Amino acid sequence: xxxxxxxxxxxxxxxxxxxxxxxxxxxxxxxxxxxxxxxxxxxxxxxxxxxxxxxxxxxxxxxxxxxxxxxxxxxxxxxxxxxxxxxxxxxxxxxxxxxxxxxxxxxxxxxxxxxxxxxxxxxxxxxxxxxxxxxxxxxxxxxxxxxxxxxxxxxxxxxxxxxxxxxxxxxxxxxxxxxxxxxxxxxxxxxxxxxxxxxxxxxxxxxxxxxxxxxxxxxxxxxxxxxxxxxxxxxxxxxxxxxxxxxxxxxxxxx
Amino acid sequence: xxxxxxxxxxxxxxxxxxxxxxxxxxxxxxxxxxxxxxxxxxxxxxxxxxxxxxxxxxxxxxxxxxxxxxxxxxxxxxxxxxxxxxxxxxxxxxxxxxxxxxxxxxxxxxxxxxxxxxxxxxxxxxxxxxxxx
Amino acid sequence: xxxxxxxxxxxxxxxxxxxxxxxxxxxxxxxxxxxxxxxxxxxxxxxxxxxxxxxxxxxxxxxxxxxxxxxxxxxxxxxxxxxxxxxxxxxxxxxxxxxxxxxxxxxxxxxxxxxxxxxxxxxxxxxxxxxxxxxxxxxxxxxxxxxxxxxxxxxxxxxxxxxxxxxxxxxxxxxxxxxxxxxxxxxxxxxxxxxxxxxxxxxxxxxxxxxxxxxxxxxxxxxxxxxxxxxxxxxxxxxxxxxxxxxxxxxxxxxxxxxxxxxxxxxxxxxxxxxxxxxxxxxxxxxxxxxxxxxxxxxxxxxxxxxxxxxxxxxxxxxxxxxxxxxxxxxxxxxxxxxxxxxxxxxxxxxxxxxxxxxxxxxxxxxxxxxxxxxxxxxxxxxxxxxxxxxxxxxxxxxxxxxx
Numbered sequence: 025x026x027x028x029x030x031x032x033x034x035x036x037x038x039x040x041x042x043x044x045x046x047x048x049x050x051x052x053x054x055x056x057x058x059x060x061x062x063x064x065x066x067x068x069x070x071x072x073x074x075x076x077x078x079x080x081x082x083x084x085x086x087x088x089x090x091x092x093x094x095x096x097x098x099x100x101x102x103x104x105x106x107x108x109x110x111x112x113x114x115x116x117x118x119x120x121x122x123x124x125x126x127x128x129x130x131x132x133x134x135x136x137x138x139x140x141x142x143x144x145x146x147x148x149x150x151x152x153x154x155x156x157x158x159x160x161x162x163x164x165x166x167x168x169x170x171x172x173x174x175x176x177x178x179x180x181x182x183x184x185x186x187x188x189x190x191x192x193x194x195x196x197x198x199x200x201x202x203x204x205x206x207x208x209x210x211x212x213x214x215x216x217x218x219x220x221x222x223x224x225x226x227x228x229x230x231x232x233x234x235x236x237x238x239x240x241x242x243x244x245x246x247x248x249x250x251x252x253x254x255x256x257x258x259x260x261x262x263x264x265x266x267x268x269x270x271x272x273x274x275x276x277x278x279x
Numbered sequence: 280x281x282x283x284x285x286x287x288x289x290x291x292x293x294x295x296x297x298x299x300x301x302x303x304x305x306x307x308x309x310x311x312x313x314x315x316x317x318x319x320x321x322x323x324x325x326x327x328x329x330x331x332x333x334x335x336x337x338x339x340x341x342x343x344x345x346x347x348x349x350x351x352x353x354x355x356x357x358x359x360x361x362x363x364x365x366x367x368x369x370x371x372x373x374x375x376x377x378x379x380x381x382x383x384x385x386x387x388x389x390x391x392x393x394x395x396x397x398x399x400x401x402x403x404x405x406x407x408x409x410x411x412x
Numbered sequence: 413x414x415x416x417x418x419x420x421x422x423x424x425x426x427x428x429x430x431x432x433x434x435x436x437x438x439x440x441x442x443x444x445x446x447x448x449x450x451x452x453x454x455x456x457x458x459x460x461x462x463x464x465x466x467x468x469x470x471x472x473x474x475x476x477x478x479x480x481x482x483x484x485x486x487x488x489x490x491x492x493x494x495x496x497x498x499x500x501x502x503x504x505x506x507x508x509x510x511x512x513x514x515x516x517x518x519x520x521x522x523x524x525x526x527x528x529x530x531x532x533x534x535x536x537x538x539x540x541x542x543x544x545x546x547x548x549x550x551x552x553x554x555x556x557x558x559x560x561x562x563x564x565x566x567x568x569x570x571x572x573x574x575x576x577x578x579x580x581x582x583x584x585x586x587x588x589x590x591x592x593x594x595x596x597x598x599x600x601x602x603x604x605x606x607x608x609x610x611x612x613x614x615x616x617x618x619x620x621x622x623x624x625x626x627x628x629x630x631x632x633x634x635x636x637x638x639x640x641x642x643x644x645x646x647x648x649x650x651x652x653x654x655x656x657x658x659x660x661x662x663x664x665x666x667x668x669x670x671x672x673x674x675x676x677x678x679x680x681x682x683x684x685x686x687x688x689x690x691x692x693x694x695x696x697x698x699x700x701x702x703x704x705x706x707x708x709x710x711x712x713x714x715x716x717x718x719x720x721x722x723x724x725x726x727x728x729x730x731x732x733x734x735x736x737x738x739x740x741x742x743x744x745x746x747x748x749x750x751x752x753x754x755x756x757x758x759x760x761x762x763x764x765x766x767x768x769x770x771x772x773x774x775x776x777x778x779x780x781x782x783x784x785x786x787x788x789x790x791x792x793x794x795x796x797x798x799x800x801x802x803x804x805x806x807x808x809x810x811x812x813x814x815x816x
Contacts, residue, residue, distance in 0.1 A: 071346050101405065204406060
């Protein structure tokens with residue numbers, strides 16, 4: 025066993041050894057300088073549950089949006105799908121995961137056109153949650169809509185029900201996931217609003233990649249930047265006629 | 280879920296009994312231990328690791344509680360094993376040297392955790408693991 | 413009028429064994445296709461992230477709809493007290509159970525995680541019409557088995573009408589649930605309509621009876637037991653009524669769509685598109701599956717020919733499969749409306765009709781649902797007395813008067 029012991033990564037062992045003690049703090053500081061210190065300052069304590077006092081949302085100003093695709097690439101890299109993963113080589117293009125995409129909208133009459141990113145809209149009344157037979161499709165207290173892949177049976181009814189085509193079914197075995205973003209064959213997935221980052225007080229990856237046009241924040245907090253901007257200039261809900269009250273809002277769509 | 284657990288325990292017990300009783304010469308699995316203390320005593324972990332993980336799973340997924348003590352990511356990170364080429368051993372490696380595979384293959388208790396979860400530390404991760412109590 | 417009694421079929425002939433072998437092969441091919449799809453993942457199918465339900469679901473929904481319809485013959489006997497249908501009631505119940513089993517098997521075997529069936533049985537979201545359906549399907553088995561027991565156990569015969577009424581009500585609710593799988597979907601232009609529930613009920617009458625007629629003719633032809641014209645012609649006339657009723661529902665459905673500007677695009681896509689759905693709708697569903705059977709069944713010459721009645725029943729089944737293909741696949745292929753009235757385009761086929769071409773494994777899995785259903789019937793007939801020894805007119809119809 026001694027030979028095998030030496031195979032274990034020493035650094036990771038150090039984490040194990042120091043867990044729960046002062047050593048953890050030191051290791052934490054060295055492996056993630058800055059990130060832990062500055063970001064956690066505004067974040068909720070890690071052991072505190074989320075609450076419905078918060079409703080996370082994203083505001084997208086489409087006036088600056090062209091087809092640069094930065095938000096899509098950032099999502100792929102962050103969450104390990106599309107170009108951010110070596111997986112899904114067998115799936116056809118229409119079978120591959122698509123968490124976020126850029127959509128071009130054109131008014132045929134006038135020629136007025138806009139480009140915008142389209143992803144899970146994190147509805148207050150999500151049809152995907154309504155139709156899910158097992159409750160795998162669920163909405164967190166803070167408004168983020170997720171799939172509990174532990175109880176997802178892969179029936180795809182949520183994909184039938186989503187008006188935004190925001191969900192993807194995994195058509196083959198995956199082996200190249202990110203540690204913080206479990207994804208796998210036979211289950212449905214979609215944009216998580218980078219829940220793993222949000223819980224740590226950070227912005228979703230797309231917002232970080234496009235800070236000039238995307239704002240992330242608490243829609244329930246009137247003093248948050250997103251709420252103030254929405255109060256000042258308003259925002260559009262896509263398919264507002266369905267009354268789903270999405271958490272993703274757009275500006276500059278004058279259709 | 281309870282029924283499943285009872286079934287698992289019964290099948291594990293039967294397997295262990297037959298394995299120890301009939302094939303006494305089959306070597307027992309010797310999982311590679313991390314250095315220092317695990318987050319819970321070893322005996323406790325042997326028996327109850329799935330309960331801890333299950334509890335933490337719902338805490339994290341539904342309530343956003345991201346403490347690392349019983350975090351699945353943390354288990355995978357600390358107990359990662361490298362092969363002779365310095366590569367992390369995957370869960371489906373025929374050597375069964377992946378920490379989880381050592382016992383689970385021996386006891387023939389299949390787990391589907393790694394259909395979705397990363398089975399090794401990932402260099403592609405954009406974030407280091409947070410380490411907290 | 414000789415005494416009618418129920419008896420097991422012999423099931424020793426080469427013909428019987430050949431039927432079992434063929435149905436067994438169809439079932440085995442379906443299980444093989446399931447293993448192949450499950451082992452590889454759904455990338456080996458034609459299904460994708462836009463057309464998420466494919467050919468297996470067309471077969472599964474068809475069988476589930478037909479299952480509740482197959483029970484109608486029993487309902488006519490027990491609930492509406494038509495004596496002539498009484499000898500057919502047991503077979504009707506058996507066929508209903510078998511068709512539901514076949515349909516559910518296909519539905520379950522296509523799941524991304526069929527290994528998590530226990531999850532589907534233990535976690536419920538009661539706002540989901542799917543979750544209700546799980547209860548409705550399981551309940552249907554229980555209710556119909558009790559109903560069959562009341563019919564087949566002499567001591568319990570007194571409860572037949574009560575059990576039959578319960579089964580009848582249950583099956584109406586069940587098909588309401590099946591139709592509502594589509595009726596409750598707000599996102600898709602072709603769905604989101606309350607008419608799906610009643611339309612599916614009428615469809616079930618038609619598809620279920622068509623299958624029942626074919627199975628009845630096969631059993632009595634194969635075993636050499638007498639099957640009278642009077643009972644068969646009653647059934648075929650009823651089938652004609654149901655086929656016409658389905659056609660009426662379909663007409664109302666699309667007329668509503670033609671009236672409202674909002675729905676013009678999707679209705680034009682189905683009725684007047686340059687695509688497979690338009691062809692299936694007009695050629696297979698309307699002409700072959702509705703108008704042709706009506707003409708055959710009500711024409712005095714073909715309507716009294718057993719061969720033509722069988723052809724009509726087969727056409728109704730093909731038309732039904734086409735109808736479900738148009739609803740299910742066509743409904744998903746039509747582009748989602750993200751911005752009503754606007755033109756959209758993207759890297760993910762927004763604004764474009766979604767492509768779907770079914771693969772062989774999907775067909776084999778879907779088709780095996782029929783194999784599973786029929787093999788259950790074939791084996792059950794040998795084990796228990798579901799089929800009367802004679803369905804000759806003089807034996808079963810109290811009002812029968814021999815033709816001069």
